[in-house]
Amino acid sequence: MTPGVSVIIPVYNGARLVGQAIDSALRQSLAPLEIVVADDGSGDSTPRVLAGYGERIRVLRLPHGGVAQARNAAIAASRGELLAFLDADDLWHRNKLSQQVAALRHWPQAGLCCCDYLVEHREHGQLMRHFEQALPRAGLHPNQPLVTQPVPALIRCNFVGTASNVLMRRTLAQQAGLFDPRYRQAEDYDYWLRCARLAPFVLLDAPLLDKRRHAYNLTNNALETAQCHEQVLLALAQRGTLPPDHLALLNEALSQIRFGIARQLAMRGAAQPALGYCLRGWHSHQSLANFGRAARTAARCLLLLRSAVRS
Numbered sequence: 087m088t089p090g091v092s093v094i095i096p097v098y099n100g101a102r103l104v105g106q107a108i109d110s111a112l113r114q115s116l117a118p119l120e121i122v123v124a125d126d127g128s129g130d131s132t133p134r135v136l137a138g139y140g141e142r143i144r145v146l147r148l149p150h151g152g153v154a155q156a157r158n159a160a161i162a163a164s165r166g167e168l169l170a171f172l173d174a175d176d177l178w179h180r181n182k183l184s185q186q187v188a189a190l191r192h193w194p195q196a197g198l199c200c201c202d203y204l205v206e207h208r209e210h211g212q213l214m215r216h217f218e219q220a221l222p223r224a225g226l227h228p229n230q231p232l233v234t235q236p237v238p239a240l241i242r243c244n245f246v247g248t249a250s251n252v253l254m255r256r257t258l259a260q261q262a263g264l265f266d267p268r269y270r271q272a273e274d275y276d277y278w279l280r281c282a283r284l285a286p287f288v289l290l291d292a293p294l295l296d297k298r299r300h301a302y303n304l305t306n307n308a309l310e311t312a313q314c315h316e317q318v319l320l321a322l323a324q325r326g327t328l329p330p331d332h333l334a335l336l337n338e339a340l341s342q343i344r345f346g347i348a349r350q351l352a353m354r355g356a357a358q359p360a361l362g363y364c365l366r367g368w369h370s371h372q373s374l375a376n377f378g379r380a381a382r383t384a385a386r387c388l389l390l391l392r393s394a395v396r397s
Contacts, residue, residue, distance in 0.1 A: 091183055091253070092166030096156035097174035101135050103298070104174040108143060110295075111172055116184035117164045124148055124156035127344075150253030154265035154273040155248075161264075165255055171249035175298050178250070182294035186253040189288045193232050197258035197285025198278075200246045202228075205297040215293055220245040222315040228291035237284035237328075239273075241319070241335045246287075249274045250295055257283050271307075279322055309350040316343050341370035345383040352387035355394035360387045363391035 097104045104123075107240045107247035111121050121143040125138055127150030138144045146159055161169060168190070170183060186199045204216040209394035221228060239245060246252060262280045265273045281287075319340050322328065328336060364387060367381035 088116065088187060089167035090165065091116070091168045091170050091187065091204075092161075093118045093121040093170050093172055094160040094164065095121065095123045095172045095174055096126055096160065097123060097128065097132055097136075098150065098151050098153070098156070099130045099132060100174035101128070101131040101361065104132060105135050105138075105173055105279060106124040107174050108139060108174055110176075110178040112142060113180055114178065114183045115181050118170065119181060120144060120164065122146065122160040123162050124160040126150055126152065126156040127132050132350045137331060151268055151350065152273075154269065155252055155310035156266045157265070157366065162257060168210055169259055173248065173250045174249040176248070177296040179294045179296075183253065185290060185292060185294060189231070189254065189290055190253065193288050194285070196232060196288040197288055198252060198254040198281055199288040199290060200253075201250050201251045201290035201294040203295045203297050204293045206299050216247045216251075216297070217245070217291060220247055221289070226289065227370035228289060229291045231291070233287040233289060236287045237279065238335050239274055240279050240282050241332065241339050242274045244278070244315070245289075246274070246278045248297055250297065250322070252278075254281065255285075264294055269314055269317065271311050272318050273370065275315060276321065277316045279318065283327075303382045309347065309354070312343055312347045312350060315338065319343065337371045338376075341367045341376055341379075344370060345379060348383055349390065353394065355391060357391050360391065367392075 095107060108121060111118060123143050124146045125132055125136060126148055134190060141241060146163055148156060148159055186201060189199045190196060192292065200216055204213045205215060205216055217228060220243055224239040224245040225242055226239050227246060233239060257280055261284050262277065265277050269276060319336055323336055344363050344367035348360045349362035351363060353388065359386060364380055364384045367383065368376060
């Protein structure tokens, strides 16, 4: 018997795109048990769009509290054995759920399945496959779909990438707890790290959704995104439960994120914070190779600061 899938869709002022996301869930070759949409206090015409679906969806109307709280409310209200997350601006391909359900049936030891997806490149606008860049950085390979040790891979790189490509067992969600509403961004990264300590993951190399970029994406703010990722890794370190080899990976990852923050600050003309983050990046992982990266980052920041002053 096929387990029931609850589709979880948080939305905030998403009237322009949320209908297309819902339609992509309704058109699945494996019909979901239910679609639960958590309206996070939208002030646009989102409630009217949602009302047009009648009983085909369940709508929760919430005061505005952020995407984590919206997802948590929808999870609590849902009934399925499996939970599938869909952001209100993304589109599932027709066989997304059927392939992921089959994968979790094939690997019963896995608690979570994530698939590849298509996303527009920020610079040239061409569609790119997320896994092509993410999996090598995480030390993974698509020919080995069962990831028995997902924590170190996730520390190296958030290879999951988006909530919209995740199907997970409710039993894992009950163990992992709720999404943390303290994070404006990277709340999903924090959640996958917590899930990774509890169960293996399955990777599906097929791109089964379209991740859409637009002016209102939270991740358009690269500085805030990087700072939230830094906070997630710091919280992981502070829990004090990582073995030494994982902690070494975390320090390397923190170093790279801090160099990225330094460059973003330099682009904004913030000289002292930018150079301070260069130093923090070096202190995070003190090695000869990283000293070279710190020096190159500092030089790059000085060039960016000079350009910011001229403009």
